[in-house]
Amino acid sequence: MLDKPIEKMAQATPATLAKQVKGLSDKTIAWIFVGPTILLLLAVNIFPLIWTINLSFTNFRANRPNKEVDYVGLRNYERILNDSDIWLNMQATAHFLIWTIVLQVIIGFALAWLINKKFKGNDLWTTIIVLPMMLSPAVVGNFWTFLYQPQIGLFNYVIAFFTGADPSTFEMLGSVNLAPWAIVIVDTWMWTPFVMLICLAGLRSIPDYIYEAAEIDRASSWRQFWTITLPMVLPFLMLAVLFRGIENFKMFDLVVQLTGGGPGSITELASINLKREAFEKWRTGYSSAFAIILFVTVFGLASIYVKALNKVKER
Amino acid sequence: MSYSITDASKRQKSIAGFLVITYAVITLIPLVWVFLTGFKSPADSISYPPKVFFSPTMEGYVNLFTTRTRVTPEQLAALPEPEGYAESIVRNRNMVIAGPSKFVERFTNSVIIGFGSTFLSIFLGTLAAYGFSRFKVPLKDDLLFFILSTRMMPPIAVAIPIFLMYRKLGLSDTHLGMILLYTAVNISLAVWLLKGFIDEIPLEYEEAALIDGYTRFQAFYKVVLPQAATGIASTAIFCLIFAWNEYAFAVLLTSGTAQTAPPFIPNIIGVGGLDWPAVAAGVTIFVLPVMIFTIMLRKHLLRGITFGAVRK
Numbered sequence: 001m002l003d004k005p006i007e008k009m010a011q012a013t014p015a016t017l018a019k020q021v022k023g024l025s026d027k028t029i030a031w032i033f034v035g036p037t038i039l040l041l042l043a044v045n046i047f048p049l050i051w052t053i054n055l056s057f058t059n060f061r062a063n064r065p066n067k068e069v070d071y072v073g074l075r076n077y078e079r080i081l082n083d084s085d086i087w088l089n090m091q092a093t094a095h096f097l098i099w100t101i102v103l104q105v106i107i108g109f110a111l112a113w114l115i116n117k118k119f120k121g122n123d124l125w126t127t128i129i130v131l132p133m134m135l136s137p138a139v140v141g142n143f144w145t146f147l148y149q150p151q152i153g154l155f156n157y158v159i160a161f162f163t164g165a166d167p168s169t170f171e172m173l174g175s176v177n178l179a180p181w182a183i184v185i186v187d188t189w190m191w192t193p194f195v196m197l198i199c200l201a202g203l204r205s206i207p208d209y210i211y212e213a214a215e216i217d218r219a220s221s222w223r224q225f226w227t228i229t230l231p232m233v234l235p236f237l238m239l240a241v242l243f244r245g246i247e248n249f250k251m252f253d254l255v256v257q258l259t260g261g262g263p264g265s266i267t268e269l270a271s272i273n274l275k276r277e278a279f280e281k282w283r284t285g286y287s288s289a290f291a292i293i294l295f296v297t298v299f300g301l302a303s304i305y306v307k308a309l310n311k312v313k314e315r
Numbered sequence: 316m317s318y319s320i321t322d323a324s325k326r327q328k329s330i331a332g333f334l335v336i337t338y339a340v341i342t343l344i345p346l347v348w349v350f351l352t353g354f355k356s357p358a359d360s361i362s363y364p365p366k367v368f369f370s371p372t373m374e375g376y377v378n379l380f381t382t383r384t385r386v387t388p389e390q391l392a393a394l395p396e397p398e399g400y401a402e403s404i405v406r407n408r409n410m411v412i413a414g415p416s417k418f419v420e421r422f423t424n425s426v427i428i429g430f431g432s433t434f435l436s437i438f439l440g441t442l443a444a445y446g447f448s449r450f451k452v453p454l455k456d457d458l459l460f461f462i463l464s465t466r467m468m469p470p471i472a473v474a475i476p477i478f479l480m481y482r483k484l485g486l487s488d489t490h491l492g493m494i495l496l497y498t499a500v501n502i503s504l505a506v507w508l509l510k511g512f513i514d515e516i517p518l519e520y521e522e523a524a525l526i527d528g529y530t531r532f533q534a535f536y537k538v539v540l541p542q543a544a545t546g547i548a549s550t551a552i553f554c555l556i557f558a559w560n561e562y563a564f565a566v567l568l569t570s571g572t573a574q575t576a577p578p579f580i581p582n583i584i585g586v587g588g589l590d591w592p593a594v595a596a597g598v599t600i601f602v603l604p605v606m607i608f609t610i611m612l613r614k615h616l617l618r619g620i621t622f623g624a625v626r627k
Contacts, residue, residue: 128339275567
C-alpha cells in the first residue's frame with residue numbers, strides 16, 4: 001500500500017462520486033454503518049415483540065388463521081396468573097435456576113482458584129474442561145438420556161457401583177424425585193466451565209502487588225482469601241450468575257431433550273410449557289401473554305440485579 | 316523465571332493440578348463414552364454391565380448414513396455378493412441398503428445456515444461496531460442496551476410471531492429464513508464483542524489515513540479491518556458455534572428442507588427403539604468439529620468468552 005504514494009494520491013483526487021461520498025456528513029456515515037443492524041433487529045426482534053404484545057390481548061389461534069379474532073382484553077393474563085399449573089412451572093424453573101447457579105458458582109469458582117495456582121499445563125486442562133459448554137445443548141441432552149438409562153446407562157452403573165444399589169432400581173429421568181436433579185446435574189456438567197472462565201478472568205485481574213503487600217503485612221492466606229480474593233472476584237462472579245440466570249430462565253433445548261418436561265410435569269420449565277401452549281395446543285393469544293410475562297420477569301429481575309451489581313462494583 | 320512471594324508453592328501447585336485434572340477427566344467421560352458407543356454393535360451398546368472393551372464395528376455409522384429394508388432369508392440368498400463393507404454389515408442383519416439417510420442433508424443444512432448466518436452477522440456486526448465505536452450515534456447507550464436486551468427474550472417467545480411472520484412471507488422452512496433469524500440472534504453478541512476489539516485500535520491510524528486522502532470507507536476497510544482481523548475471527552467462531560448448536564428455532568420453524576442436524580439426531584430410530592450406536596455416531600460427527608475448533612483456537616476463544624461477558 002505504502003509503496004505506491006502516487007496511486008494513493010490519485011485515489012484521493014476528488015472524482016465526482018468520491019466527492020459525494022466524502023461530502024457525506026459523519027452522521028450519515030454513522031447511520032450507514034449502524035443502520036442495517038438496527039433494521040434487522042427491528043424486523044426480527046422488535047416487530048415480533050410488538051406483535052406478541054398485540055396477540056396477547058386476543059384469542060387468536062395460529063392453526064385457525066381464518067377464524068375471526070376477538071380482543072379479550074386482559075383475560076389471558078388473568079387466566080395465566082390464576083393458573084396453578086403455571087405456578088408449578090415457575091417452581092420447577094426456580095428449583096432448576098437456584099441449584100444450577102449454586103453448584104456452578106461453587107465448583108466453577110473452586111476450579112478457577114485452583115487453575116490460577118498456575119500449575120504446569122493448566123491451559124490445556126482448562127480447554128478440556130471448557131469442551132462441554134461448546135456443544136449443542138439439545139445434542140448433550142440427547143446423549144445424557146443414554147447415560148441415564150436405568151439398566152444400561154453408564155451414569156446409573158457408576159452410581160450403583162459406588163453405592164451398592166441395584167442400577168435398575170432408580171430412574172434418573174423417570175422418577176419424580178430424581179428427575180429435577182438429573183437436569184441440574186447435566187446443566188452443571190455443561191455450564192460450570194463458563195462460570196469458571198469468568199472467575200478466572202476475575203482472579204487474573206487482581207494485581208500481584210496487592211498480595212505482595214498483604215504478604216509483607218503477614219496476613220494469613222485465609223485472611224488474604226476473604227479480604228482480597230473474594231471481594232475482588234465478586235463482581236465477576238455476579239456477572240457470571242447474571243448470564244447463567246438469564247440463560248437458565250429461558251432454558252428449553254437441554255431439558256426438553258432430557259425429560260420433555262416429565263415425568264408428569266415435574267421438570268416442565270416455563271419455556272417447555274410455553275412451547276406446548278403455543279405449538280401443540282396452538283393457544284397463540286394465551287401463550288403470547290405467557291411469553292410477555294416471562295420476558296417482563298427476566299427483564300425486571302435482570303435490571304434489579306444489574307443495579308445491585310453496579311453497587312458492588314463501586315465499592 | 317524470577318521467584319515471587321505470591322507464587323503458589325510446589326506442593327500447592329501439584330495438589331491444584333491433581334484436582335483440576337481429576338475434574339477434567341470426569342468431565343470427559345460422558346464424551347468419551349458417546350464416542351466409543353458409536354463403534355459398538357447395538358447389542359454391545361445396551362449390554363449390562365456397560366462394556367468398556369468390545370470389538371469395534373462401523374455399524375452405527377452405516378446405519379446413520381443409510382436407510383435399510385428388511386428382506387427374507389430367501390431373498391437375501393438370491394442377491395449377488397455384497398459390494399463393499401457397508402453392504403456386508405447390513406446383510407448380516409438380514410437387511411439391504413435402500414438408500415441414503417437424511418443425515419447428510421441435515422448436516423449440509425447445518426453447514427449452509429451456520430456459515431451463512433455467521434457471514435451476515437460478522438458483516439453487519441463489524442459495520443455497526445465500527446459505527447458505535449467511532450461516531451457519535453444519537454442515543455448510543457440506549458441503542459447498545461437495546462441490542463443486548465434482545466438476548467433476554469426466551470426463544471419460544473420470539474418464535475410465535477416469527478412463525479406467523481415467516482408463514483406470511485413464505486420464509487418458513489427455508490435457508491434464508493433461518494439465516495436471517497440466526498443473524499438477528501447473533502448480532503447482539505457480535506456487535507458487543509467487535510466494538511470491544513475496534514475500541515482497542517488507536518484512532519491515530521485512521522486519522523493518518525484520512526490525512527493521506529483516504530475516504531472514511533477506505534480507512535475502514537484498509538486500516539481498521541486488517542487490525543481487527545483476529546477479533547473478527549474469534550467473534551465469527553462464536554457466531555458459528557451458536558448457529559451450529561441451535562435447537563429451539565430449528566425444531567419450531569423448520570420441518571424438512573431447511574432442518575439442521577440437532578433436531579434430527581435424537582430421532583434416529585432403529586429396529587425396536589432408538590438405535591444408540593447410530594445416534595452416538597451422529598453426535599460424534601456433529602460435535603467433533605466444534606471440539607477440534609475449540610482446542611485449536613483455544614487462546615482466542617477463551618479470551619472471547621470472558622471478554623464478551625466481562626465487557627457487558
